[in-house]
Amino acid sequence: LAGCPPDRFGMLVSANCTTEDLYIAQKFTREVMHSTNIAVPAHALYGNGLPEVFDILRQSHPLDIINQASTTLCLGLDVHYAQSVVEVRLHQAKARGARIISISPNPQSLNIFVEECLQPIPGKETELIQRLCDLIGNDPSNTCAAPTQLRHAADLLREASSLVILTGPAFLAHPDNHALLPAVDRLARQTSARLIALPEQSNLAGSLLLGVSSPFNPAGQEVDALYLAGEDIPPSLPGRPFLIYQNIYPPIGALTEEPSGARRADLLLPAAAFTEGGGTLVDYSGCIQALNPAVQPPGEALPTWEILSRIARHLGAPGFDYPTLAALQAEIAAIPAFQPQSRVDSSSAPQPLPSSRSPYPPSGDHTYLGFPLSRYVAGLRPLHPPG
Numbered sequence: 214l215a216g217c218p219p220d221r222f223g224m225l226v227s228a229n230c231t232t233e234d235l236y237i238a239q240k241f242t243r244e245v246m247h248s249t250n251i252a253v254p255a256h257a258l259y260g261n262g263l264p265e266v267f268d269i270l271r272q273s274h275p276l277d278i279i280n281q282a283s284t285t286l287c288l289g290l291d292v293h294y295a296q297s298v299v300e301v302r303l304h305q306a307k308a309r310g311a312r313i314i315s316i317s318p319n320p321q322s323l324n325i326f327v328e329e330c331l332q333p334i335p336g337k338e339t340e341l342i343q344r345l346c347d348l349i350g351n352d353p354s355n356t357c358a359a360p361t362q363l364r365h366a367a368d369l370l371r372e373a374s375s376l377v378i379l380t381g382p383a384f385l386a387h388p389d390n391h392a393l394l395p396a397v398d399r400l401a402r403q404t405s406a407r408l409i410a411l412p413e414q415s416n417l418a419g420s421l422l423l424g425v426s427s428p429f430n431p432a433g434q435e436v437d438a439l440y441l442a443g444e445d446i447p448p449s450l451p452g453r454p455f456l457i458y459q460n461i462y463p464p465i466g467a468l469t470e471e472p473s474g475a476r477r478a479d480l481l482l483p484a485a486a487f488t489e490g491g492g493t494l495v496d497y498s499g500c501i502q503a504l505n506p507a508v509q510p511p512g513e514a515l516p517t518w519e520i521l522s523r524i525a526r527h528l529g530a531p532g533f534d535y536p537t538l539a540a541l542q543a544e545i546a547a548i549p550a551f552q553p554q555s556r557v558d559s560s561s562a563p564q565p566l567p568s569s570r571s572p573y574p575p576s577g578d579h580t581y582l583g584f585p586l587s588r589y590v591a592g593l594r595p596l597h598p599p600g
Contacts, residue, residue, distance in 0.1 A: 214438060215528055219248040223429055223436040223454075227443030227582050228255040228414035231492030231504065232423070233538065234517035235416065236545050238442050239425050241521045245530045250429040250436065253420045254444060254583075255413075262390030263426075266410075269380060269394055270418050272401075273410040275498040276302060282407075284312040284373035288397060289338070289383030290411065291321055299379065299411065312373070314366055316341065317383065329366045339389050342396040345370065346403055376406035382413040410497050413579065419495035422550045442517050445583035446478060455479050459517060461486045462584050483514040490516030491538060501551075 214222070224246075226238040235253075242251040259266045279285055279302045290299065303323060307313055313327040318335040333341040341363070348367035370376060378401050380394075387393050401408050412418075420426070431439050435452040442459050458464050458478035487494075489510040496502050510516075515523075518541060525533040535541040545551060579585065 214246065214524070217246065217438045219246060220250070221435075221437040222246045222248045222440075223250040223252075223431050223434070223438070224248075224440040224442065225252055225254055225431065225444040225447075226420075226425065228253050228417045228420045229582050230416060230420075230443045230517060231487055231490075232416060232419040232494055232501075232545060233492045233541050234442065235420050235423050235425050237518035237521045237533075237541070239423060240532075241525055244532065245525045245528055249427055250434070251425060252427050252429040253425050255417060256420070256426050257430075258386050259390060260388070262387070262394060265391055265394035266385050266412070266417075267421050269385070269398065269408060269410045270412075270421070270497065271499070272398075272408045273497050273499065274377075274407045275496075275500065276409060278407055278409070279303070279306055279377055279379075281375055282306065282311055282373075282377040283375045284314065284369060284377070286370065286376065286378045286406070287313065287315045287317070287321075287323060287327070288342075288378065288380045289317050289385070289387065290315070290323070290379050290381030291317075291319075291383065312369055314369060316366075317381075319383070329362065329369060331362060331366055336389070338384065338387060339393040339396050342393065342400055346396070346400050349400075349403055370400075370404050373404065373406075376404050377409060378406045379409050379411060381411050385410060385412050412497065415496075416494040418497060418499060419493075422495060423548075424550070441478075441583075442521070443484070443582040457482065459484050459520060460582055461514075462582060482520055483510075483512060484520065485510035485514045485516045489514065490519075492516065492518075493542065 222242070224238060224242045226235060230238070239251055242248050256263055276299065285303065285306060287303070300323060303313055304326070307326055313323070314329045314331075315321060315324055315327045316331045316333065316338070317324075318333050318338065320332070324330045331341065344363060345367055348364060349371045378397065380397055384390070384393060384397065397408075400406070414420075431454070432447055432449050432451075436454045437452075438457065439450070439454040440457045440459070444460075446456060446458065446464050456478045457480045459482040461484050464478050464481070487504045488507045491506040492504050493501050494504065516538075518535075522533040522535055535544075
């Protein structure tokens, strides 16, 4: 690393990492390596709609507001696994008499107990939301021609005394999200609804607030050294960069037969899980959530921020002497974006990132730290069989 030119170094860091990990990863890249080649691959999943996702996150409320809602509208929400805690809240709301409405192009587990279920043709979600807005506004050009289900849903939303709109991963990461999410925002304003955004990544909001966003993509930009913090080895890399792999999981092929064409890491660094190292994340409502360690890290595993800080000190870089996690958190707390009065400031909105910039193909599975959970959670394998 000491001999690597700034433009020949790159880092990929997961949006599931703690805020401390994300902050140090960015600081290491910029102040130690003097590079801007750092990216959160999950950002590319939101493509041109990343600023709109950020705007929805800025408006998002805590999940507790479902308890007071008379009606809850679920948009692209799969509660079967990833948002299972939300399903419990929805069942509780249904039990006390609240109305549940679902809009999703694919059948969802919650459809069996909702009052109205709209299933638009894939790709037509934006048009459906816009028609709902017109119907709620009593636009006569849309009322007569609207299907009965759509008119019924519009009536339920118009009559709701307290409406909550849950925007799930399928809407947030929709290919048309740059148009779909403004339509959702229009619907929320028209009905005086409160929004809850539920992205798949646990610390997406934290990564955006820290500004860890750039067009860097190692699949299309050759580098000499690539540092992977909580991400898998990209399947396609030009050249042969020195690969530093830091994760709680072994890379694919490290402990089993290596897949054809896959790269092995040159250096493996065992990271501690959030249950072992602690830290914080910024949840979907913009609140900082503390993660308290439950057990000691195994072997020589360390939190990602501590590993990077040790490397920085070894390279002679100042400013990485953190005696405790609390000392690091005090430094992060001084960042303007993490001041309570600044957290809703849209001036820090990220730039759009074309989805083609993602170094990883879509997995179709729920992932954590770069890996599909069905690889490690046996109960998920029947739901997400290989291939």
